[in-house]
Amino acid sequence: MTQRVDLATVMDRLAIDEVITGYAVAVDEGDWPGFRALFTADGRADYTAAGGIEGPAAEVADWLAGTLRPYSVRQHLVVNRRLRLQDLGGYPGDRAEVRADYLSPLRHTSGADLLRGGTLAFGLLRDDARWRLRTVAVHEKWRRGPDPASH
Numbered sequence: 001m002t003q004r005v006d007l008a009t010v011m012d013r014l015a016i017d018e019v020i021t022g023y024a025v026a027v028d029e030g031d032w033p034g035f036r037a038l039f040t041a042d043g044r045a046d047y048t049a050a051g052g053i054e055g056p057a058a059e060v061a062d063w064l065a066g067t068l069r070p071y072s073v074r075q076h077l078v079v080n081r082r083l084r085l086q087d088l089g090g091y092p093g094d095r096a097e098v099r100a101d102y103l104s105p106l107r108h109t110s111g112a113d114l115l116r117g118g119t120l121a122f123g124l125l126r127d128d129a130r131w132r133l134r135t136v137a138v139h140e141k142w143r144r145g146p147d148p149a150s151h
Contacts, residue, residue, distance in 0.1 A: 008091075008092050009085065009092050012085055012092055012096070012126075012131070013083060013085070015130075015131045016083060016096055016098065016124055016131050017081070017083075019038055019122075019124065019131050019132065019133060020078055020081065020098060020100065020122060021078070022034070022038055023035070023038055023078075023122075023133065023136070024076040024077075024078045024102075026038065027064060027068070027074065027076055028074045028075055028076055030065065030068065030074075032061045032062070032064070032065050035057070035061045035064070036057055036058050036061050038057075038132060038133050039057035039132055039133045039134070040125055040127055040132045040133065040134050042056075042134070043056070043057040043132065043133050043134050043135065043136075044056055044057060044060075044134075044135055044136075045057055045060040045133075045135070045136040045137075045138075046135070046136065046137040046138065047060065047063075047064075047138045049118075049137070049138060049139045049140055050116070050118065050138045050139070050140035051140070052064075052067070052138070057133070068106075070108055070109050070110075071106045071107060071108055071109070071114075072107055072108070072109050073105070073106065073107035074104070074106055075104065075105050075106075076102055076103075076104050077102060077103045077104070078100045078101075078102050078120060079100065079101050079102070079103070080100055080101045081098055081099075081100040082098065082099045082100065083096060083097070083098050084096065084097045084098075094125060094126035095123075095124065095125055095126075096123075096124040096131070097121070097122065097123055097124070098120075098121075098122040098124065099119060099120070099121050099122075100119070100120045100122070101117070101118070101119055101120075102117060102118060102119070102120050102138075103115070103116075103117045104116045104117065112145065112146055113145050114143070114144075114145040114146070114147055115143070115144045115145055116140055116142070116143045116144075117140070117141055117142050117143075118138065118139045118140040118141040118142070119139040119141065120136065120137070120138055120139070121135070121136070121137040121139065122135065122136055123135035123136075
């Protein structure tokens with residue numbers, strides 16, 4: 001690999017990391033236009049393994065807005081990111097996959113705390129020289145505390 005290709009790979013990794021962080025921040029801050037903007041036009045999100053829905057990013061953003069509304073505190077920590085960039089014979093491609101663990105503490109407006117954890121799977125595409133989410137799948141592995149929003 002040449003130094004130029006190595007630099008391109010580092011730049012891709014940084015840009016992808018920014019998209020993943022942007023995803024977590026958008027959910028935590030309730031920035032649903034920002035959430036939608038992270039996705040490709042045909043981007044989809046799947047929350048079924050966490051008791052939610054699967055569908056186009058805009059539809060899932062609307063569902064998240066309603067579901068998370070009663071939580072006054074939201075914090076998604078996305079860690080242990082494992083990134084695989086498409087390799088086109090030693091050159092970076094336009095696709096990437098990221099698997100990461102998440103920890104999500106939530107505080108309901110009633111004061112009850114809910115803690116969840118699991119794995120996130122992201123599929124990304126470079127779109128107009130910018131990385132965007134094509135797919136997001138949330139795989140909840142565990143949950144602690146009552147979910148006051150479900151009562």
